[in-house]
Structures are given as structure tokens and as C-alpha cells.
Amino acid sequence: MLLTIETTHRPATDLGYLLAKHPDKCQTFPLAYGSAHVFYPEVAEDRCTAALLLDIDPVGLARGHRWGRNSDGTLARYVNDRPYAASSFLSVAIAQVFGSAMKGVSKDRQELADTPLPLDARLSAVPSHGGEYLLHGLFEPLGYQVEARRIALDTTFPEWGEGYAFELRLQAEVRLADLLTHLYVLIPVLDDQKHYWVGDDEVDKLLEKGGDWLRTHPMREQITLRYLKHRRSLYRDALERLMAGDDPESEVREVEKEQEEAVLECSMSLSDQRLGAVLAVLRDSGATHVLDLGCGEGKLVGALLKEQSIARVVGVDVSMRSLERASDRLKLDRMPEMRRKKVALFQGSLTYRDRRFSDCDAACAIEVIEHIDASRLGAFERVLFEFAKPPTVVITTPNIEYNVRFASLPMGRLRHRDHRFEWTRQEFRFWCAGVAERHGYGVRFLPIGPEDPEVGSPTQMAVFRK
Numbered sequence: 001m002l003l004t005i006e007t008t009h010r011p012a013t014d015l016g017y018l019l020a021k022h023p024d025k026c027q028t029f030p031l032a033y034g035s036a037h038v039f040y041p042e043v044a045e046d047r048c049t050a051a052l053l054l055d056i057d058p059v060g061l062a063r064g065h066r067w068g069r070n071s072d073g074t075l076a077r078y079v080n081d082r083p084y085a086a087s088s089f090l091s092v093a094i095a096q097v098f099g100s101a102m103k104g105v106s107k108d109r110q111e112l113a114d115t116p117l118p119l120d121a122r123l124s125a126v127p128s129h130g131g132e133y134l135l136h137g138l139f140e141p142l143g144y145q146v147e148a149r150r151i152a153l154d155t156t157f158p159e160w161g162e163g164y165a166f167e168l169r170l171q172a173e174v175r176l177a178d179l180l181t182h183l184y185v186l187i188p189v190l191d192d193q194k195h196y197w198v199g200d201d202e203v204d205k206l207l208e209k210g211g212d213w214l215r216t217h218p219m220r221e222q223i224t225l226r227y228l229k230h231r232r233s234l235y236r237d238a239l240e241r242l243m244a245g246d247d248p249e250s251e252v253r254e255v256e257k258e259q260e261e262a263v264l265e266c267s268m269s270l271s272d273q274r275l276g277a278v279l280a281v282l283r284d285s286g287a288t289h290v291l292d293l294g295c296g297e298g299k300l301v302g303a304l305l306k307e308q309s310i311a312r313v314v315g316v317d318v319s320m321r322s323l324e325r326a327s328d329r330l331k332l333d334r335m336p337e338m339r340r341k342k343v344a345l346f347q348g349s350l351t352y353r354d355r356r357f358s359d360c361d362a363a364c365a366i367e368v369i370e371h372i373d374a375s376r377l378g379a380f381e382r383v384l385f386e387f388a389k390p391p392t393v394v395i396t397t398p399n400i401e402y403n404v405r406f407a408s409l410p411m412g413r414l415r416h417r418d419h420r421f422e423w424t425r426q427e428f429r430f431w432c433a434g435v436a437e438r439h440g441y442g443v444r445f446l447p448i449g450p451e452d453p454e455v456g457s458p459t460q461m462a463v464f465r466k
């Protein structure tokens with residue numbers, strides 16, 4: 001999958017400053033399922049082209065189970081268009097590799113970042129089951145001149161006919177940030193199948209990225225619906241907020257914005273990936289009764305409630321405020337009786353023995369242990385592994401080694417003010433191995449988020465099985 005962005009603005013080489021990628025370098029960035037390469041095929045004063053080449057690993061993708069779960073038969077999981085076609089993987093790569101440019105921020109050329117420039121973007125293969133009409137319908141209202149050429153399925157077998165992918169060229173005088181944002185939102189809309197789990201966060205993401213231009217776009221309904229992967233309730237919520245022009249949850253979101261951790265991690269939608277990974281492990285474990293320890297605002301609880309195989313979900317948190325927000329977010333008071341019966345939220349602490357923690361077959365502590373004083377970890381260990389002892393335990397925590405990859409995080413700072421510690425991979429493994437041995441569990445470790453060859457992945461996960 002190849003995206004090139006060209007400008008004829010002079011000096012065209014300033015494109016390097018805007019993208020924060022040096023035109024003389026060829027750089028590679030690790031992604032969850034492959035890597036992204038950035039290089040410049042053409043560098044001159046009057047014309048400069050930057051290229052983003054996505055190299056998706058289809059086998060890694062199939063193993064990750066996040067894509068192709070529902071595809072018909074095993075072969076389609078390995079043989080598919082994901083490595084070639086522009087999809088949500090490209091959006092994630094854009095956000096990750098050109099994050100500051102997409103936000104419209106430039107350290108060295110802020111004025112230029114704020115200025116519309118002559119830009120020419122080409123995408124090698126954009127799936128559009130809606131045909132050429134959809135490509136024109138999506139990009140032309142945003143001011144682009146659109147050229148789309150349908151790609152033959154296979155030129156060696158012309159009798160197979162045309163495929164559903166298009167070579168796409170978009171030209172306009174726009175800010176670079178606008179171009180990147182339009183691609184970020186509209187590519188998954190065209191592809192219509194997201195590789196990651198779509199949760200409530202996606203509404204926020206869509207409103208944040210699309211707020212201004214989406215409100216007046218003639219195809220806003222289709223965009224919203226497809227972007228939110230046809231989840232009707234999210235769609236209605238997003239559209240209402242979009243049209244109202246204000247955000248009923250703005251206060252809550254302000255608070256969330258203050259949380260450096262969320263801001264740091266959002267560019268790579270790490271929380272989505274974390275949720276997806278935890279759900280995959282829980283599905284795999286066959287658990288039906290899940291305890292979410294330190295449930296916060298109830299994201300995992302909400303996701304579990306939608307799983308058919310789950311009969312009961314219990315969320316526990318020490319913070320009353322978090323529980324109230326969870327209850328609001330889940331709309332507990334308006335939940336249909338059948339579903340309401342499946343869920344319980346209560347206040348409790350993970351470091352005190354509690355009978356209500358028993359009789360579940362899986363317990364999760366997602367981004368929680370780092371909030372517990374190290375001196376209380378022993379108590380937490382006993383409460384969970386000695387007394388509650390569910391057959392499956394899932395624990396995730398930040399990998400401190402990865403912090404050097406967050407450009408905006410000052411050296412030596414933890415990701416969140418309330419974190420009592422953050423561990424290296426070795427420290428986490430050491431603690432988990434000890435816990436497993438003391439209580440008769442087996443434990444395996446899985447990375448969450450893009451894996452860096454040197455410092456590992458941003459989140460680390462341990463899965464204990466009895």
C-alpha cells in the first residue's frame with residue numbers, strides 16, 4: 001500500500017519540515033502488523049514528493065485474530081487484500097507516523113502548516129465497493145479534484161474483469177493537516193471494514209477529526225455510519241452531537257483531556273487495541289462470568305455486555321466518581337431488563353479481600369496495578385490469586401521502556417500523575433512469574449500496540465491460567 005503526497009509550493013522541500021521527516025532519509029516505523037516506511041522519491045526546490053509505504057504482514061494479521069475472524073474459511077484469513085488496499089491500517093499509520101502534521105503542528109514551519117498548499121496525493125489501491133461515484137462523492141465536496149482509475153483484478157487474466165479497487169489521485173489547495181485528516185477519516189469509510197474494535201471512543205475520534213468539515217458534508221450520514229462500522233447506536237449519538245454543534249459530554253471529556261496518558265496514547269488508538277486484545281483473550285478463555293477490577297469508566301464492561309458468550313460482568317472500582325461515570329456511559333438506568341441483569345458495578349478495593357470477587361471465571365485488571373502502591377501489591381496478589389482465584393486472570397500495564405518513543409513525554413516522567421510505578425518488560429515478567437509460581441498458575445505474555453524492536457510495545461499484557 002503506497003501513499004504519495006507531492007507539492008509544488010516553493011521551496012517544495014519544506015514538505016519535510018511539515019511532515020517532520022527529513023527528505024534525505026529513508027525511515028522505518030514499526031506497526032502492530034508490519035511496518036511503515038517513509039521516503040522521498042523526488043526532492044527538488046520546485047517539486048517534492050513524500051511516500052508512505054505500508055508493509056502489512058498478512059500472517060501476523062491472521063495470527064492476531066483481529067482481522068478476518070468472520071471471513072469464510074481459513075484461506076481468506078491469509079490470502080486477502082489487506083497488504084495492498086488502503087484501509088484503516090493506513091489511517092493508523094498516518095496518525096502514528098505523521099501525527100504532528102495531522103494535528104497541524106510544525107516545529108519549524110508553523111505558518112506554512114497553517115497555509116493551504118498545492119497538494120497532490122496518490123493512493124495505489126483504494127477499495128470502493130460503491131464504485132467511482134463514492135470516491136467523487138466523498139472527496140469533491142471537500143474541494144478535491146478527483147481522478148479514479150479502476151484496477152483490473154489481474155492483468156494476466158483480463159477475462160476476470162475489473163476489481164473493486166481504484167488508483168486514486170486527489171489534488172487541491174488545502175492545508176496538509178486537512179489532507180491527512182480527510183484521508184484518515186475517509187479511507188476506512190471507503191474500505192468499510194475496520195481492523196480494530198469499534199467502541200464509544202470512535203465517536204469522539206470522529207468528532208475530533210471530522211467536526212468542522214463533516215457537519216456540512218453532503219454525505220455525512222454515510223460517512224458516520226460507515227466510519228462507526230454500522231454500529232447504529234454510536235451512529236445516532238455521533239450524528240446528534242455533530243448536528244447539535246456541541247458536546248453534552250464536554251465536561252467529562254475535558255477531564256479526560258487532562259489525562260496525559262490518554263493524550264499520549266491516543267494517536268495510536270492504543271486503548272482500542274488494548275480493549276481488542278483483552279476481549280480476544282477472554283473469548284479464547286471461554287469465560288462467561290468476568291470481573292473487571294479497577295473498571296474505571298466501564299469501557300471493558302460495556303464491550304463485554306455486547307458479547308453473546310458472556311453471562312455476567314461485574315465492574316469494581318475504588319472511585320465512586322468513576323463508577324458514576326461508568327453507570328452513565330453504560331446507560332444502566334435505561335438498559336433493557338435482560339441486559340441489566342447481566343451487569344453489576346460496585347465500589348471496592350483490590351487490596352482487600354472481598355467475597356464478591358469469588359465465583360467469576362476470569363478477572364481483569366487493565367491498566368490498574370500501576371495505580372497501587374508497590375507496598376500493597378502483595379495484598380492485591382493474595383486477594384486475587386489466593387482467595388478469588390479465577391481460572392483466568394488478565395493484567396495489563398504500561399511498558400516504561402516504550403516511554404522514550406512518546407516524543408511529548410519528558411525524559412523520566414511516567415505516563416500519568418497517579419502512576420506509582422511503571423515497569424520494564426523484565427520487571428513485569430519477574431513479578432508475574434513469581435505470582436504464577438506462588439499460586440499454581442501458568443502465565444504468558446503478549447504485547448499490545450506497535451512493537452518496537454528495541455523497546456517493545458507500549459502496553460504489556462500477562463494472561464494467567466490455572
Ligand code: SAH
Pocket residue numbers: 293294295296297299316317318319322348349350351365366367368371372
Ligand atoms: N481499567 C480501566 C481504568 C484504568 S485507570 C481502563 O482500562 O480504562 C485505573 C483505575 O483503577 C481507576 O479507575 C482507579 O480508580 C482504579 N483503582 C486504583 N486503585 C484501586 C484499588 N486499590 N482498588 C480498586 N480500584 C482501584
